[in-house]
Structure formats: structure tokens, C-alpha cells
Amino acid sequence: MKRIAIVGNGPRKLIPDLRQYASFTDTWIGADRGALTVIENGISPAFAVGDFDSINEREKEVVRSNADSFTTYPSEKDQTDLEIALDKAISMDPQEIYLFGVTGGRLDHAMTNIQLLYLLLKKNVKGIIIDTQNRMELTEPGSHEVSRSETFPYISFVPLSKNVEGLTLQGFYYPLNDQSIMWGSTLCISNKLISNYGTFSYREGILLLIKSRDAVSHTIPV
Numbered sequence: 001m002k003r004i005a006i007v008g009n010g011p012r013k014l015i016p017d018l019r020q021y022a023s024f025t026d027t028w029i030g031a032d033r034g035a036l037t038v039i040e041n042g043i044s045p046a047f048a049v050g051d052f053d054s055i056n057e058r059e060k061e062v063v064r065s066n067a068d069s070f071t072t073y074p075s076e077k078d079q080t081d082l083e084i085a086l087d088k089a090i091s092m093d094p095q096e097i098y099l100f101g102v103t104g105g106r107l108d109h110a111m112t113n114i115q116l117l118y119l120l121l122k123k124n125v126k127g128i129i130i131d132t133q134n135r136m137e138l139t140e141p142g143s144h145e146v147s148r149s150e151t152f153p154y155i156s157f158v159p160l161s162k163n164v165e166g167l168t169l170q171g172f173y174y175p176l177n178d179q180s181i182m183w184g185s186t187l188c189i190s191n192k193l194i195s196n197y198g199t200f201s202y203r204e205g206i207l208l209l210i211k212s213r214d215a216v217s218h219t220i221p222v
Contacts, residue, residue: 002026002094006085007034007045008113009054010101014131018043021098031085034101035063044068047088050081082113086120096126103131118160118206135211143201144209148193152211157181157188157200164205171198 005025007018009032018041030038032050036059039045048067052060053075064070073084082102089097097120102113113129117138120127129136135152138160146155157167159181169176173192181187200209 001096002092003096003098004029004089004092004094005098005100006031006082006089006102007038008082008085008099008101009033009050009105010110010131011104012037012101014104014133015101016130016132017041018100025098026094027089027092029085029089030063030067031081031101033059034081034085035067037101039063039066047071047085049073049084049088051075051077080109080112082116086116090120090123090125094125096128099127099129100131102129103134114208115160117208121206133213133215137209139207139209141203141205143199146193146198146200146209148196148198149211152213153192154212155191155193156210156212157191158208158210159183159185159205160208161205164202164207166201166203167207168201169198170200171195172200 003025004027005021006029007015015037018038022043028038028043028045029047029049030036030045032052033054035045035048036055039062045067047069048063049071051073099113103110114136117127117129121138121140127137163180163182165180167176167179167181169191171193173194
């Protein structure tokens with residue numbers, strides 16, 4: 001399985017220690033200042049892309065010297081730096097793309113970046129957003145298995161389509177059977193698994209799976 005990791009320009013305090021993901025990641029891509037973050041974690045990015053307007057000339061030289069490929073784009077462009085990085089990643093035909101540094105900071109950027117998971121879903125690529133408190137991925141109708149995590153104990157389901165029809169949760173503290181939820185529903189927030197694995201299934205809609213935790217000061221495994 002080919003896995004690619006992209007690091008964006010989100011707040012550094014929300015980006016976990018990236019070294020714990022290095023052993024199973026094939027390619028690292030840094031978007032704008034995200035390329036510098038990759039290097040600061042002791043990893044050489046294969047690609048550094050963006051307008052690099054968030055780093056100074058000295059930092060830009062560090063990125064240029066450590067990245068296998070360094071490509072600059074104008075500040076005024078139709079795509080964000082993250083979208084450019086995603087296009088590069090998708091061109092390499094991966095099965096999974098991990099996204100770091102894409103939450104926190106500006107809310108418009110964070111919401112748009114979460115919606116980019118839909119673009120990946122339609123290309124049959126599993127997109128996973130990870131920060132120090134959350135792990136997010138988008139799902140389509142069908143049956144899905146979810147594993148228990150001591151690091152991210154809370155599990156929430158948030159509809160990204162207007163309605164999600166026939167949601168069933170098995171192996172959860174708060175089970176559901178053939179329930180419909182819609183935008184604004186809080187029915188499926190802060191659930192937990194009662195064993196190591198559980199399942200969720202639904203017939204129609206798009207559902208965001210969020211594993212989360214309260215803020216603490218330790219590193220984040222997968």
C-alpha cells in the first residue's frame with residue numbers, strides 16, 4: 001500500500017511528532033511552511049511546493065537544500081498550496097494520504113481542508129486528517145469497521161451531506177439501529193467503543209468519522 005503524507009501550514013502546536021509516521025510513509029510533501037515543519041522533524045520531503053510567503057529567505061534556503069524537489073508558485077493563484085500538494089500526491093496513485101497541519105488557525109482554511117477529503121474519496125483515495133487531538137476521515141455508504149484507540153477514545157459521526165440515512169452503530173456505548181441524522185444533529189457526538197472493535201453502517205449520505213481526545217501533552221500514535 002502506498003502512503004503519502006502532506007504537511008500544511010497550520011499551527012505548529014497542533015502538528016504531532018511526524019517521526020512516528022515515517023516508518024510506513026512512502027513520500028512526504030511539504031506545502032509552504034509545512035515543508036520546513038517536515039525538515040524540523042528530521043524528515044527530508046520529496047517535494048516542497050507553494051508560494052512560500054510564510055517563511056523568510058533563510059528558511060526558504062533550508063527547504064530548498066533539504067527537499068528533493070522545490071517548486072515555487074505565485075502568491076496569486078487559483079489553488080491553495082495544499083491543493084497543489086494534493087494534486088502532486090494524487091498523481092502518484094496512492095491508496096492513502098495523511099494530512100497534517102491543515103486544521104487550526106483560520107476557520108475558512110480548516111473547513112475547506114476537511115471538505116478536500118471528499119475530493120480524495122471520489123478518487124478512491126483514503127484521506128486522513130491528523131492533528132494533536134483529532135483523527136478524521138470521510139466515509140461513504142456501506143459497512144465499516146472501526147478500532148478502539150486509547151489515544152483517541154472518543155468517536156463522533158458528523159453528517160457532511162444534508163441527511164445520512166439508516167445509520168447503525170454496533171459495539172458502541174451508545175448503539176444505534178437504522179437511525180437517520182441530518183446537518184446540525186448532535187446525536188452521534190462523543191461515543192465510545194465497548195470492545196476493541198465496532199462497526200457502523202448506513203445506506204445513504206456522506207459521514208465524517210472523527211476520533212478525538214481531550215488536550216494532553218503526549219505524542220500521538222496511529
